[in-house]
Amino acid sequence: MRKLPPVGVALQMGELLAALRAGPTAEADLINALQERVPSPHVFLFGSGRAALTALLSAMRRRSERRRVIVPAYTCWSVPAAVVRAGLRVLPVEMAPGLIDYDLERLARLDWSDVLAVISPNLFGLPGDLTRLQGLAEAHEAQLIDDAAQALGASLRGAAVGGFGPAGICSFGRGKNITALGGGAAFVRDDDLAVDVAAVADSFRGEPPPESWAVAGKGAAMTTALSPFFFGLAESLPGVHVGRTVYEPNFPTPAIGNARAALAARVLNRLDQLNQRRGQMAESLDRVLLEGHALALPKPRSGAVPAWLRRPVLVPEPERRDELLAAWQAAGIGASAMYPAAVHRIPGLEGDLDLRGAPFPGAERLAASLIALPLVEGLQREDIDLIDRVARNVLGKRRTDRWV
Numbered sequence: 001m002r003k004l005p006p007v008g009v010a011l012q013m014g015e016l017l018a019a020l021r022a023g024p025t026a027e028a029d030l031i032n033a034l035q036e037r038v039p040s041p042h043v044f045l046f047g048s049g050r051a052a053l054t055a056l057l058s059a060m061r062r063r064s065e066r067r068r069v070i071v072p073a074y075t076c077w078s079v080p081a082a083v084v085r086a087g088l089r090v091l092p093v094e095m096a097p098g099l100i101d102y103d104l105e106r107l108a109r110l111d112w113s114d115v116l117a118v119i120s121p122n123l124f125g126l127p128g129d130l131t132r133l134q135g136l137a138e139a140h141e142a143q144l145i146d147d148a149a150q151a152l153g154a155s156l157r158g159a160a161v162g163g164f165g166p167a168g169i170c171s172f173g174r175g176k177n178i179t180a181l182g183g184g185a186a187f188v189r190d191d192d193l194a195v196d197v198a199a200v201a202d203s204f205r206g207e208p209p210p211e212s213w214a215v216a217g218k219g220a221a222m223t224t225a226l227s228p229f230f231f232g233l234a235e236s237l238p239g240v241h242v243g244r245t246v247y248e249p250n251f252p253t254p255a256i257g258n259a260r261a262a263l264a265a266r267v268l269n270r271l272d273q274l275n276q277r278r279g280q281m282a283e284s285l286d287r288v289l290l291e292g293h294a295l296a297l298p299k300p301r302s303g304a305v306p307a308w309l310r311r312p313v314l315v316p317e318p319e320r321r322d323e324l325l326a327a328w329q330a331a332g333i334g335a336s337a338m339y340p341a342a343v344h345r346i347p348g349l350e351g352d353l354d355l356r357g358a359p360f361p362g363a364e365r366l367a368a369s370l371i372a373l374p375l376v377e378g379l380q381r382e383d384i385d386l387i388d389r390v391a392r393n394v395l396g397k398r399r400t401d402r403w404v
């Protein structure tokens with residue numbers, strides 16, 4: 001059966017060949033290309049976005065006595081995993097109603113004692129209120145980390161996401177704006193911090209990075225699997241876990257290596273085109289979904305150019321969410337419930353939490369209400385009509401304009 005993947009970038013032959021033929025300057029070339037997009041005097045490459053985030057946090061930890069890191073109470077589980085890996089405590093803060101972002105009023109009222117850093121994860125490619133976050137961080141002598149793992153190419157009032165505050169990251173993982181089958185970068189705009197990030201990055205070396213042939217081969221296999229005609233089959237193979245969320249702070253930290261760096265640099269040339277295409281698909285989806293469904297569609301904040309990665313929709317009643325998700329999946333639409341729980345309920349994180357911001361009903365509601373729709377190359381007009389028809393069947397024709 002034809003089945004759309006939830007997310008993913010199909011790689012082109014020239015890109016796979018670039019990985020295969022990667023030369024010794026590939027890492028330096030990728031650093032230069034990234035610096036043109038996210039102005040930062042220092043860029044460090046890593047084997048994953050998590051490793052980049054951990055390196056930044058570990059470097060900040062070396063330079064301060066503070067040990068808490070603020071994260072949104074609903075976010076990608078890799079974010080708290082990186083915090084714990086850096087030997088720090090996770091301090092979740094409640095979400096704003098109808099947004100996938102901090103409740104800034106609560107953040108402003110929070111007790112910031114012992115807070116080292118605040119992370120803006122810019123989920124789904126939607127920029128957070130980065131200017132205000134930077135102001136709050138500065139007022140409390142904490143550091144903003146602008147995490148563009150899902151938002152590379154997005155901007156806020158003309159400035160690139162990843163480029164706010166003293167440091168940021170991006171990711172070249174499989175489900176990201178561009179992919180190199182793994183990898184990430186840390187953007188550093190503070191010379192002293194950069195010295196410590198370099199030292200931490202050195203301590204990460206160990207496991208060798210993947211060879212060129214392995215990167216090109218995996219890229220070819222992934223590209224085949226992303227085709228709607230093969231995705232169902234690929235997903236059912238043993239050992240393939242598509243979209244599974246696990247909390248794992250003990251992740252490996254190999255170097256990115258020249259093959260993945262060469263691949264990332266090549267695909268980076270297509271970033272704007274890929275983001276534009278996903279943006280058009282999000283617009284087409286919004287047109288049908290806004291027409292009389294009991295769904296809420298979080299909007300980008302004013303002044304933001306998003307880098308839509310998937311289109312999150314919110315179903316006000318959680319039982320309806322599960323029903324709609326199952327119906328979309330049964331129809332072959334790669335819809336996903338994303339992160340299974342709010343941060344304070346992540347199994348295994350209990351001992352590393354600071355719950356001074358509790359309770360988090362908004363984050364729990366988001367975890368129970370969100371469905372992310374795919375914005376992948378195979379998404380066609382007929383799929384959008386199918387998404388609409390299935391939603392009509394499950395939700396009826398009631399209309400919800402507000403998320404309350």
Ligand SMILES: Cc1ncc(COP(=O)(O)O)c(C=O)c1O
Binds near residue numbers: 184
């Ligand atoms: C917001 C956010 N930050 C960090 C990461 C970590 O990136 P990676 O998967 O490359 O480790 C991810 C992805 O998992 C993410 O979504």
